[in-house]
Amino acid sequence: MSQKEIERLFSELDTSVQLLQKELGVSYLEGLSETGENIVDGRKVAQDSDRLSDQAVKVLTSLYQKLPLNKMDSEEIRKSFQLALLKGAKSDQVQANHQMTPDAIGFILAYLIEKVIDADIKKIRLLDPAIGTGNLLSTVYNSLTLKKIEVEVEGIDNDDLLLSLALINFELQGQKLKLTHQDALTDLLLDPVDVVVSDLPVGFYPIDENAKRFKTSSNEGHSYAHHLFIEQSIYYLKDSGYGVFLVPTQLFESKESAALTKMIQSEAFLQGMLHLPKELFKSEQSRKSILLVQKKGGKAKQAKQVLLAQIPDFKNQTSMQHFMQEVENWKQENIKI
Ligand code: SAM
Numbered sequence: 001m002s003q004k005e006i007e008r009l010f011s012e013l014d015t016s017v018q019l020l021q022k023e024l025g026v027s028y029l030e031g032l033s034e035t036g037e038n039i040v041d042g043r044k045v046a047q048d049s050d051r052l053s054d055q056a057v058k059v060l061t062s063l064y065q066k067l068p069l070n071k072m073d074s075e076e077i078r079k080s081f082q083l084a085l086l087k088g089a090k091s092d093q094v095q096a097n098h099q100m101t102p103d104a105i106g107f108i109l110a111y112l113i114e115k116v117i118d119a120d121i122k123k124i125r126l127l128d129p130a131i132g133t134g135n136l137l138s139t140v141y142n143s144l145t146l147k148k149i150e151v152e153v154e155g156i157d158n159d160d161l162l163l164s165l166a167l168i169n170f171e172l173q174g175q176k177l178k179l180t181h182q183d184a185l186t187d188l189l190l191d192p193v194d195v196v197v198s199d200l201p202v203g204f205y206p207i208d209e210n211a212k213r214f215k216t217s218s219n220e221g222h223s224y225a226h227h228l229f230i231e232q233s234i235y236y237l238k239d240s241g242y243g244v245f246l247v248p249t250q251l252f253e254s255k256e257s258a259a260l261t262k263m264i265q266s267e268a269f270l271q272g273m274l275h276l277p278k279e280l281f282k283s284e285q286s287r288k289s290i291l292l293v294q295k296k297g298g299k300a301k302q303a304k305q306v307l308l309a310q311i312p313d314f315k316n317q318t319s320m321q322h323f324m325q326e327v328e329n330w331k332q333e334n335i336k337i
Pocket of ligand 1 (some may be wrong): 077097098100101102129130131132133134135136137156157158159162182183184185198199201225267268
């Protein structure tokens with residue numbers, strides 16, 4: 001992977017965003033969405049560009065023509081775009097629940113998905129119902145396609161700016177995906193998928209009327225969005241499909257968790273809970289873990305032993321290798337059919 005090209009593309013994106021910000025008074029992420037649309041629409045400034053000065057149109061057009069996209073592979077482009085997303089999250093002060101999933105976590109989720117799906121699978125349908133900027137889904141997508149698996153990919157989000165960034169993220173890499181701008185906790189027009197992967201929004205879901213139809217809704221007051229998302233995702237999985245979710249480490253510790261446990265037990269098998277290294281999070285409260293569930297039906301069966309693991313510090317290579325061996329052993333003894 002060429003770090004130089006990654007930084008060069010980021011720097012060109014950044015220059016164009018700053019120019020658009022100056023001309024239009026938009027936020028960084030709005031500027032990134034506008035410049036991204038220009039690039040994927042044939043590397044030209046949008047027709048309604050009378051909002052921009054002639055000089056700006058000239059600078060942008062020349063900059064778009066010189067972008068090194070053709071020389072870069074998907075992962076390089078994703079990483080450049082991710083640097084721009086990171087800068088945007090910082091300068092626009094994006095709230096925690098809307099922040100992009102960092103690569104380190106995306107790689108671990110992708111690794112787990114590769115481990116649990118059938119070794120001889122050639123094609124899968126993959127969904128992220130809270131796709132955000134698409135960084136997590138794109139990391140998983142690229143990792144699966146590298147393994148020669150054909151991936152049909154869908155994303156949902158109720159934030160239109162993030163959704164447009166997700167579209168650009170994939171289109172810059174020359175990839176197609178189906179996106180829906182919708183509250184993912186309402187009825188979805190979606191064929192069942194093999195895998196749901198998601199960094200779930202955490203906290204209360206404000207629309208009690210929608211929450212009511214879920215088994216995980218609260219009897220009084222608002223329900224937890226992340227509980228409802230897990231239930232909704234299981235509903236749209238194929239039989240024996242997997243849900244791989246980034247969740248708060250204390251998921252099963254709140255008083256509302258009884259209904260969540262009951263719902264999972266009736267619809268799926270809880271196959272694993274892996275705790276991410278605490279160094280990745282600012283506080284004990286904000287710590288996250290990975291929940292692995294498998295929908296009942298088909299060849300699915302409860303693992304003899306649930307995969308409970310503490311993921312080591314990513315920088316410690318020996319401990320990481322040990323962890324991967326632990327997952328491999330668990331797979332051989334519990335998942336392999
Ligand atoms: N994985 C994403 C990425 O890499 O950018 C980040 C996901 S972010 C932690 C959670 C996302 O959930 C946000 O993009 C937010 O807009 C979305 N969200 C929150 N409530 C939602 C709802 N009811 N329906 C759909 N999306 C929702």
